[in-house]
Amino acid sequence: MLVEIIDVIISGMINGSVYALMAVGLTLIYGVSKAFNFAYGSFYSMGGYVAFMIFGAHINNYILVFCLAAPILFLLGYLIEKALVAPLRKRDDWEIKVMMITLGLALFLDNSYQVIFGARMKSLPTILEGSIELGDFILSYQDIIIFIFSIGGILAFRWFLNNTRTGMSVRAVAQNPAGAQIVGIPKEFVFSATFAISTVMVGMGGILLAQKYFVTPMGGWDILVKSWVITAFGGMGSIKGSLYAAFIVGMLEAFVGWHFGMNWTLIALFAVLLTTLAIRPQGLMGKWG
Amino acid sequence: MIQGLLNAIWGMLMIKIENLNAYYDDFHVLKNVSMSVEEGQIVVMLGPNGHGKSTFLKSICGLVSKVKGSIMFNGTQISGLAAEKIVNMGITYIAENRELFPEMTVLENLKMGAYSKSARTHEKKNLEKVFELFPRLKNRVNQMASTMSGGEARMLAIARGLMSNARFLAVDEPSLGLQPNLRDEVARIIKEINIAGITVLLVEQNIPQITELADQLYVLEEGQITFEGSKDEALGNDHLKEIFLGM
Numbered sequence: 001m002l003v004e005i006i007d008v009i010i011s012g013m014i015n016g017s018v019y020a021l022m023a024v025g026l027t028l029i030y031g032v033s034k035a036f037n038f039a040y041g042s043f044y045s046m047g048g049y050v051a052f053m054i055f056g057a058h059i060n061n062y063i064l065v066f067c068l069a070a071p072i073l074f075l076l077g078y079l080i081e082k083a084l085v086a087p088l089r090k091r092d093d094w095e096i097k098v099m100m101i102t103l104g105l106a107l108f109l110d111n112s113y114q115v116i117f118g119a120r121m122k123s124l125p126t127i128l129e130g131s132i133e134l135g136d137f138i139l140s141y142q143d144i145i146i147f148i149f150s151i152g153g154i155l156a157f158r159w160f161l162n163n164t165r166t167g168m169s170v171r172a173v174a175q176n177p178a179g180a181q182i183v184g185i186p187k188e189f190v191f192s193a194t195f196a197i198s199t200v201m202v203g204m205g206g207i208l209l210a211q212k213y214f215v216t217p218m219g220g221w222d223i224l225v226k227s228w229v230i231t232a233f234g235g236m237g238s239i240k241g242s243l244y245a246a247f248i249v250g251m252l253e254a255f256v257g258w259h260f261g262m263n264w265t266l267i268a269l270f271a272v273l274l275t276t277l278a279i280r281p282q283g284l285m286g287k288w289g
Numbered sequence: 290m291i292q293g294l295l296n297a298i299w300g301m302l303m304i305k306i307e308n309l310n311a312y313y314d315d316f317h318v319l320k321n322v323s324m325s326v327e328e329g330q331i332v333v334m335l336g337p338n339g340h341g342k343s344t345f346l347k348s349i350c351g352l353v354s355k356v357k358g359s360i361m362f363n364g365t366q367i368s369g370l371a372a373e374k375i376v377n378m379g380i381t382y383i384a385e386n387r388e389l390f391p392e393m394t395v396l397e398n399l400k401m402g403a404y405s406k407s408a409r410t411h412e413k414k415n416l417e418k419v420f421e422l423f424p425r426l427k428n429r430v431n432q433m434a435s436t437m438s439g440g441e442a443r444m445l446a447i448a449r450g451l452m453s454n455a456r457f458l459a460v461d462e463p464s465l466g467l468q469p470n471l472r473d474e475v476a477r478i479i480k481e482i483n484i485a486g487i488t489v490l491l492v493e494q495n496i497p498q499i500t501e502l503a504d505q506l507y508v509l510e511e512g513q514i515t516f517e518g519s520k521d522e523a524l525g526n527d528h529l530k531e532i533f534l535g536m
Contacts, residue, residue, distance in 0.1 A: 165404070172390050172401050179388035181352060183453065184376030184405035 003136045008258045009251070014143045016250020017150035018205050022223060023230035023242040024154060025201030031174040031237035032194045035085075035098035040202055040227055041220025042109040047073060047203025048215030049113060052122045062127045069207060070200050077199025080105070081192045089191070106220070113217040121214035124207070146208045153204060154243070157197075161239075170194055174237070202227070225266075229273050235286025245284060248272075302361075303328040303457055303488050304349065309358035309368075311341070311348045318344045320512040321358075326457075326490050331483050331502045334492045336509035337532070342492035343385060345509060346459040349490075350382035351375040362457070377405040381455035385462040387446040391435035395426055398434050398445060402452030411454045418485075419448045422478060440471045447478060451487075458482065460491040464499060472498050 022044065029037050050069045059065060084101050088094045128141040161167040172180040173190045181187055202223070206215070213219070230249050234241030249269060256268040276283065304326040311319040318341045326332045336342045347353045349360055351372035360368040367375055390398050399419060403412040420427040423444050429437075434445060443463065450458055463479065464472040476498040483489050483502075492509075493499045500506070506523050508516035516529055523529050 168393075168397065168401060169404060171393065172404075175390045175392050176388055178352075178384070179390055180401075181372045182350070182376075182382050182384060182388055183401050183449065184373040184381075184408075185401075186371070186373045 004258070007137060008254045010137070010139065010143070012251035012254030013247065014147050014250070015253060016247035017147045017154075018208055019226060019230055019250055020243050020246035021150040021153050021208075022202045022205040023227045023234070023246045024157065024239055025198035025205075026227045027231050027234070027237060027239055027242040028170070028174075028201075029194055029198045030231060031239070032170060033085075033095070033098070033191055034237075035095040036102075036228075037195070037198070038099055038103040038224065039080075039106040039109060040102075040198070041222070041224030042106045042113075043073070043077065043199045043202045043220070044206040044223040045113055045215060045217065045220040046076065046109065046199075047206030048122070048124065048210040048219070049117060050203065051124055051207040051210065052117070052215055055124060060125070065207070066204070069203065073200045073203040074196045077196035078192055080199075081195035085195065086188065086192065089188075106224070110217050110220065117215075117217065119217060121216045121219075122210075123214050124210045126211050142211060146212075149208055150205070153201065157201070166190075166193065170197075226269070229269055231283075233273050233276055233283055235283030238283070238285040241283055241285030301327050303363060304490065305359075305361040306349070307359040307361075309345075309348060309356065309360065311344050311353050311357075312355040313344070313353075318512050319348065322509070322512070322514055324507055324514060324517065326488060326505075328488055329483075329486070330504040331479065331489045331491065332505045332507065333500055333503035334490070334507040334509055335495055335500065336492070338494060340510050341512040342509055343461050346382060346461050346490065346492055349375075349459055350380055352382060373405065376453055376455075377407050379407065379454070379456040381450045381453040381458055383447055383450040383458060383460045383463065385465055387442050389434040389442060389445060389449070391433070393434055394431050395434060395437075395445060396430040398449050399426075399452050402449035403454070405453060408452060408454040412452070415452050415454055419451050422451070422481060423448050439466055440468070443467060443471075443475070444478075447475075447482075451482065455487060457488045457490070460489060462493055463491065464493065464496050472496060475499075476502060 026037065026040050029035070047069065050072055051065050054065050054068050059068070084105060085098055088097045088101065091097065126142050127145050131138050131140040161171055169180065169185045169190055170193070172183070172185055173187055177187060180190070226249065230245045231242055233249065234243070234245030252268060252272060253265045256265045302325050306325065307323045309319055309322040310317065322345060334342060334345065344353060348356045351367070351370050351374070356368060358368060359366065362378060362380060365378070367378065367380070390401060393401065399416060400412065403409060403415060408415070425441070426445060426448055434442065437445060447463065460479065463475045467475065479489060479491065479499070480502055491499060500520065503520055506516070506518060506520060507514055508529060516523065516526060
């Protein structure tokens with residue numbers, strides 16, 4: 001019993017860490033642009049497919065795969081933002097229009113994946129085979145590495161936000177776009193860069209999880225829904241809130257899946273979300289307005 | 290007139306604005322505004338609330354998207370340029386509602402003030418200057434901007450503006466919502482900033498301490514310049530007396 005519970009906690013922590021990485025990315029774009037990115041889940045699949053293609057080119061070292069995938073994802077995110085989202089920003093109500101266009105983009109991307117890669121799921125090689133045994137539990141190296149990479153990604157991102165000029169300008173735009181413009185921050189660039197960074201974050205999550213859950217054309221929707229639940233639950237735009245919420249959601253999933261069966265996890269998730277939002281509409285750490 | 294001609298010949302005009310029109314959506318806010326600011330001056334523009342004073346300053350600083358007309362800064366056309374380019378050239382707007390970064394510390398706010406390329410290399414020097422001018426900020430470098438009082442936040446907004454290494458400051462109602470003693474303080478600081486070599490264009494409703502500083506006065510009503518002249522000329526103008534002093 002105790003061993004099982006600890007297993008469940010570990011699995012919750014590992015999934016929670018990847019969710020945290022992805023939800024922080026979604027929160028970031030929302031925080032900066034106040035527009036919701038519906039194509040976020042499709043960027044998750046994009047990460048998986050980009051890695052799949054890199055492996056297809058016989059590059060089998062994961063470090064290399066990450067080093068190649070990150071700039072590719074950044075560039076794709078940047079170009080998509082410049083081509084589709086940036087032109088909308090000149091109009092009124094652009095936040096709503098961004099949601100519409102990213103929803104369209106999601107459907108376009110997912111169907112493109114299906115045509116290009118086929119409907120069958122793709123698998124990525126395991127990052128590191130083997131496991132360590134600590135008494136009664138077994139921890140696979142894969143899970144340990146997923147955890148370390150996700151937390152490492154979040155810490156690196158935090159460092160970037162707090163210690164680099166570009167990172168600080170991202171925070172400045174999120175906190176006060178008018179103020180950011182006044183001090184001479186190129187707002188348009190920050191919007192595009194933020195979008196691109198969040199694409200890298202969710203794409204990396206896609207690569208990390210693809211080893212366990214495969215890559216499929218429509219696989220991103222589940223991630224979009226979960227990232228959205230986490231963002232709304234944690235408080236739209238609050239990075240700290242998203243972090244807590246991601247681990248709570250990871251744990252909740254693990255425990256509900258273990259005790260009631262996997263079918264119940266999403267229901268439990270939404271029940272918790274709806275209860276939270278009914279009591280505290282701004283989410284755990286969100287602010288009014 | 291003669292003054293203007295001399296300026297044109299000597300090239301002393303820092304800002305020269307001709308037939309400036311600005312719009313918010315379809316609302317025509319500024320109508321053919323022409324004015325100029327000489328280097329080293331403090332120019333004060335008075336006018337009732339909602340008559341376009343803020344829009345006027347924002348138009349100069351590239352913060353209004355729909356602008357027509359000519360804005361020359363040291364002989365370069367800046368009308369229509371992006372805000373970040375204008376900041377980089379040495380023009381900084383200090384907002385009436387402060388526009389600080391609430392979840393950043395005082396120090397982080399000041400550092401963001403030095404974001405533009407032309408300010409970065411002077412960041413250290415300007416930080417020292419700013420702390421000299423605002424000793425209270427120095428003791429509060431780690432305080433979150435959102436927890437500051439109205440007066441302190443105003444000082445921080447001015448200080449952040451100075452971090453940009455600007456040669457020209459566009460200051461929007463710096464005494465708005467401040468108690469009289471703080472107004473004196475703001476006036477003193479504006480004067481010091483000007484003595485340090487920065488040209489100041491300031492808009493206000495009629496605040497005596499601020500108007501007192503003016504080398505040149507303008508009045509903006511319903512988006513148009515209705516008066517231009519010195520303080521003494523303003524005092525002799527019955528229309529101005531009526532609208533500002535109720536006499």
